[in-house]
Every structure is written in structure tokens, then in C-alpha cells.
Amino acid sequence: FAPWEDPTAVPLIRFEGVTKKFGTFTAIDNLNLKIYRGEFFALLGPSGCGKTTLMRMLAGFETPTEGAIWLDGQNVAPIPPNKRPVNMMFQSYALFPHLSVWENIAFGLKRSDMPKEQIGERVQEMLRLTRLEQFAKRKPHQISGGQRQRVALARSLAKAPKLLLLDEPLGALDKKLRQETQFELMDIQEKTGTTFVIVTHDQEEAMTVATRVAVMDHGKLIQVATPAGIYETPNSVYVADFIGEVNIFEGAARRISEEMVEIDYAEGKAPLRAVTAEALAPGQKVFLAVRPEKILVSHEPPHERANEVKGKIVDIAYLGNISTYRVRLETGQMVSAQMTNAKRLARRDFTWEDEVWLSWTETAGVVLTR
Ligand code: ATP
Numbered sequence: 580f581a582p583w584e585d586p587t588a589v590p591l592i593r594f595e596g597v598t599k600k601f602g603t604f605t606a607i608d609n610l611n612l613k614i615y616r617g618e619f620f621a622l623l624g625p626s627g628c629g630k631t632t633l634m635r636m637l638a639g640f641e642t643p644t645e646g647a648i649w650l651d652g653q654n655v656a657p658i659p660p661n662k663r664p665v666n667m668m669f670q671s672y673a674l675f676p677h678l679s680v681w682e683n684i685a686f687g688l689k690r691s692d693m694p695k696e697q698i699g700e701r702v703q704e705m706l707r708l709t710r711l712e713q714f715a716k717r718k719p720h721q722i723s724g725g726q727r728q729r730v731a732l733a734r735s736l737a738k739a740p741k742l743l744l745l746d747e748p749l750g751a752l753d754k755k756l757r758q759e760t761q762f763e764l765m766d767i768q769e770k771t772g773t774t775f776v777i778v779t780h781d782q783e784e785a786m787t788v789a790t791r792v793a794v795m796d797h798g799k800l801i802q803v804a805t806p807a808g809i810y811e812t813p814n815s816v817y818v819a820d821f822i823g824e825v826n827i828f829e830g831a832a833r834r835i836s837e838e839m840v841e842i843d844y845a846e847g848k849a850p851l852r853a854v855t856a857e858a859l860a861p862g863q864k865v866f867l868a869v870r871p872e873k874i875l876v877s878h879e880p881p882h883e884r885a886n887e888v889k890g891k892i893v894d895i896a897y898l899g900n901i902s903t904y905r906v907r908l909e910t911g912q913m914v915s916a917q918m919t920n921a922k923r924l925a926r927r928d929f930t931w932e933d934e935v936w937l938s939w940t941e942t943a944g945v946v947l948t949r
């Protein structure tokens with residue numbers, strides 16, 4: 580049972596009707612959100628959507644214009660940043676260049692009232708956690724970018740905060756190291772049980788590390804769900820389009836059975852079919868969202884499938900494990916389809932300008948009303 584599915588679970592963080600204005604500009608708009616202990620929670624959205632503002636309010640660098648933020652049962656409004664059980668790790672993880680790894684990690688502890696021996700033990704524990712024991716004496720310029728990243732993490736976890744905020748923590752790393760570090764972050768988060776909230780532009784990163792993802796737009800939460808929930812059951816065209824690639828077929832819906840609708844998406848074409856429980860008015864405009872990997876490309880019509888549309892291949896991108904086909908339908912719409920290459924030799928190959936059928940089942944698409 581995940582805590583967010585348990586109505587009796589007590590959240591670590593609760594945003595209650597939080598609005599943040601800068602002058603007349605509303606950066607956060609009447610936002611409600613619960614984050615639970617032990618979560619790795621990702622805030623995702625385009626530049627300017629308010630992710631950083633939300634995080635800065637948790638840290639105490641900004642105060643809400645309206646509403647309340649509760650942290651572990653306490654209204655944090657009157658608590659200054661340095662008195663909150665919260666730490667923040669920044670993208671530009673400013674380590675002290677003249678201090679060793681050991682001293683960097685110990686820095687915050689020395690300024691607290693922790694006894695000396697205990698500081699030593701705690702630093703050792705952090706070095707072990709982040710696999711930096713052999714680098715304790717080195718200066719930041721004598722270790723790699725990935726190792727510096729781990730020092731920053733060790734330093735921000737040393738005082739055992741209840742909540743660690745990560746602001747684009749891996750932005751400075753190249754792709755491969757970034758992916759490795761994501762798994763390390765997950766591992767360390769799990770071992771310490773600390774609640775992590777991460778701000779990122781990178782949807783793949785959010786999907787990799789997070790227990791739940793919040794997709795934001797213009798200061799509002801559009802959807803909060805697990806990575807699989809966000810990808811497979813987006814609640815809007817905005818979310819479907821923001822996470823991964825998607826094809827949208829727009830048209831008037833007509834319910835033909837308790838579970839199935841037909842969508843008239845283009846004049847003179849057979850309607851598309853989709854399974855949905857959504858309450859729809861007759862003729863209501865809907866959007867059928869179909870992921871590229873759900874679409875089969877074939878030279879002959881595959882009659883067993885519910886939805887078939889015809890078109891011509893205009894682009895093929897070979898990406899190693901998969902190939903992506905861009906197909907212009909007879910209606911003029913461009914559709915993206917994706918197939919794995921592992922079994923490709925078993926099929927006839929496709930080339931540019933080929934006339935093809937695209938098909939998908941009635942459960943492959945998601946019917947959206949906004
Ligand atoms: P990015 O990914 O680019 O960092 P973001 O989603 O984190 O974007 P925020 O930094 O939260 O966005 O900013 C949200 C909006 O609030 C932006 O339009 C920004 O210009 C505005 N804003 C943020 N801080 C201030 C401020 N101190 N004064 C005025 N406007 C601000």
C-alpha cells in the first residue's frame with residue numbers, strides 16, 4: 580500500500596491553498612499537495628511554471644502570499660530557513676575548494692553543537708554511504724565531477740534533515756554519468772529513508788528517480804501520479820505531450836457501449852475506437868492520445884486490429900534499439916510510430932515513401948477531454 584493510496588496516512592508535507600505572488604504576477608496559484616515520508620518526489624514542468632518557487636517556499640527562502648505549508652505537523656511560515664529540518668542541494672554544488680572532502684562534509688556539523696567524536700562518526704558514515712571513504716583527504720579539484728556531486732550530497736545529508744531539496748542536482752553532468760548518478764541518488768535515498776523533493780526539467784530523470792511526479796503549468800499542478808500513471812494514464816493533452824511522445828487524434832465521440840466509444844476524427848474515414856469509462860456527452864470533442872510504441876506499422880491492413888489508418892512514410896530514424904517512423908496520413912496528419920529493432924529481420928523492412936497501415940487496439944489509446 581503506497582502512502583498516497585492510504586487515506587489515513589499522515590503526510591510529511593502539506594501545501595494548503597498556497598498562492599505566491601510577485602507583485603501582480605501569480606507564480607503559484609492556490610495549490611494543494613501532500614508529500615509523504617520516504618518519498619522521492621519530482622516537480623516537473625516547463626521553465627517558469629513555478630517549480631523552483633514551490634521548492635524555495637519549502638526551504639523558507641520565500642513565504643506564501645496566501646495559504647499554509649505544514650511540515651511534520653508544524654506550520655512552517657514563521658520558521659526561518661536555518662531552523663527548518665530541511666536542507667537544499669543546489670545545481671552549482673558549491674563545495675569549499677580549500678577544504679578536503681572530509682572537512683566539506685563536516686562543515687555544517689562543526690557549526691552545530693554536535694560533540695567532536697560524534698562529528699567524526701557521522702562524517703565516516705556519510706563517506707561510507709556515498710562510497711567516498713578513499714577520497715576523504717582530497718580537495719574538490721582532485722576528484723571527478725561525479726564524486727564532487729556525491730560530496731555535495733553527503734554534506735547536505737550529514738545533519739540528517741527530514742527533507743532534502745534537490746534543485747536540478749545533476750544538470751552539470753553528462754548524460755551517462757547523469758544516469759549513473761540517478762541510480763546512486765535513488766539508492767542513497769532508500770538507505771537513509773530521507774524524503775527527497777527534486778526539481779527538474781528533465782522528464783526522463785523525473786521518471787527514473789521519482790516515486791511520484793507532479794506535472795506543473797502556470798503555477799498549478801496539472802497531474803500528480805506515479806511515473807507509470809503519468810505516462811499511461813495522463814489526465815490531459817498537456818501531460819501526455821509533456822512526458823514522452825504522443826499522437827493526438829481529435830474528434831467527436833459517440834458512446835457505442837458501456838465501455839467503448841467511437842471517435843469521428845476525419846470526414847469519410849472509419850471512426851476510431853477506444854475503451855474508456857469517461858462520462859461523455861454525445862458528440863463531445865475528445866482527444867485520443869496514442870503513444871508511438873503502441874502503433875504497429877505494416878504493409879498490409881492488419882484486419883484484427885480495431886483502428887487502422889493509412890499513410891506514407893516520410894521519415895525513418897534508426898536509434899539502435901528502436902526505429903521511429905513518421906507517417907503522413909491521407910488526412911494530412913503526421914503520426915509517429917515506433918518499433919523495436921530486435922525482431923526487425925523477421926519483418927519486411929520499411930523505406931521512405933512506403934505506403935503503410937498504422938494500427939492499434941482499442942485499449943492502446945487514452946481518451947482525454949482537455
Ligand atoms: P525554471 O525551470 O526556468 O527555473 P521554474 O519553473 O523553476 O522555472 P520559478 O523560478 O518558480 O520557475 O518562477 C516562476 C515564475 O515566477 C517565473 O515567471 C519567474 O519569472 C517568476 N519569479 C520567480 N521569482 C521571482 C521574483 N523574486 N520576483 C519576480 N518574479 C519572480
